[in-house]
Amino acid sequence: MNLSQLKYFVEAVSLGSFTSAGRNLFSTPQTISKAISELEKELRVQLFYRKGRQVEPTPVAKLLAHKASEALSCIEDIRIISELHASQKSQRGQLCIALAISPYRGGLELGPCLQDFKDAFPLIEIESFSNFGGICKTAVQDGFADVAITIGRFEGDGIECIRLFEIEPFIALSKLHPLASEQEIAIGDLAKYPIAVPSDLGYFYHLLKSYFSERKTTPKFEVIAPSSASHLSFMxxxxxxxxxxxxxxxxxxxxxxILKKPVVEDRISLPVCMVYSINNSNPALSTFINHVLTNRHLPERIGAAIESD
Incomplete structure (x- = not known):
């Protein structure tokens, strides 16, 4: 039994004619008939009633043709997937990714995700850099970067912004802080203490202010100098x-x-977005976008502080 025999058999059952099957498959009625006869001998069942030049599929032939059709479809899927995989391995190109992060709030770990992409498309060269959100977005607009990963939606002419998932920030404080013994911390409790507001976290800053306002609480925001030592001293x-x-x-x-979770009602969800120019014709960008959107394990592979203006 081979694929050609199965194709001839399925087509002959579908059309009820060796001649029509041969015409559709660019073969002769004699070839179709021979293939059917060989199948009948191998399977030890009669597949067609023959009356002169007229043929009619038997009941068992109709059942077997359905199964054969499914098998041929699965084989075609294997072929398509194999060809797609082969084309991925041979696709070449370059891609620049901008990661908008805050170096003082935990780094963005995109390594596993980028490694997944590199494994799937080994001939696409990836360059990545990290900077403040505004700079990364400008880099996308000006064509210096193909895509940026940021927190918060970004709107602009010719810019596409796709939400990938959400993250929830934690609260960092000293082990000797009066709130250190609390399991979870409410926004109302934070109002008694200074809260760091660095210039590199504009999106979250405005969102946080609205949370305090809704709870009729006045926070003590304080701008911290951009260094790890300044943030540590502050805490x-x-x-x-x-x-x-x-x-x-x-x-x-x-x-x-130490890190503490906010209480449930005070937890803030921040959207992580993929930003790119709709006028960017880089084929590697389209490949990256499709890869990210079809691999929904992305949130688990990113260990996340990303920032945005």
């Missing part, structure tokens, strides 16, 4: 607090701090 010496990602690397940067 250790001033009992200051700051919103960060749940990222283990923070404990290497800030020794002596």
């Amino acid at each position: 250790m010496e001033k009992n200051g607090v700051m919103y960060v990602s749940n990222n283990p690397t923070l404990f290497e940067t800030y020794q002596g701090i």
Whole structure:
């Protein structure tokens, strides 16, 4: 039994004619008839009633043709998937990815996700850089970067912004902070202490202010100098607090701090978005977008503090 025999058999059952099947498959009625006879001998069942030049599929032939059709479809799927995989492996190109992050709130770990993409498309060269959200977005607009990963939606002429998933920030504070013994922290409790508002977290800053306003609470926001030492001093010496990602690397940067979850009703969801220009004709960009959108394990593979203006 071979694929050609199955194709001839399915077509002959469908059309009820060896001549019509041969015409559709660019073969002769004699070839179709021979293939059917060989199948009948192998399967030891009669597949067609023959009356002169007229043929009619038997009941068992109709049942077997249905199964054969399914098998041929599966084989075609295998062929298509194999060809797609082969084309991926041979696709060439270059892609520049801008990661909008805050270096003082836990790094964005895109390594596993990028490795997935590299494994699927090994001939596409990837260049990535990290910077503040506004700079990354400008890089996309000006064509210096193909795509940016940011927090918050970004609207602009010719810009496409796709929400990927959401993250919830944690609260970082000193182990000696008065709130350190709390399991979870409410926004109302934070109003008693200074809250870090660096210039690189504009989107979240405005969102946080609205949360305080809705709860009729006045926060003590304080701008911190852009250095790890300044942020650590703020938390250790001033009992200051700051919103960060749940990222283990923070404990290497800030020794002596702990992370706390906000209470359920005060948790803030921040959208992580993929931003790119609709006028960007780079084929590697389209490939990357399709890869990201079809791999929904992305949130688990990103260990997340991303920032946006």
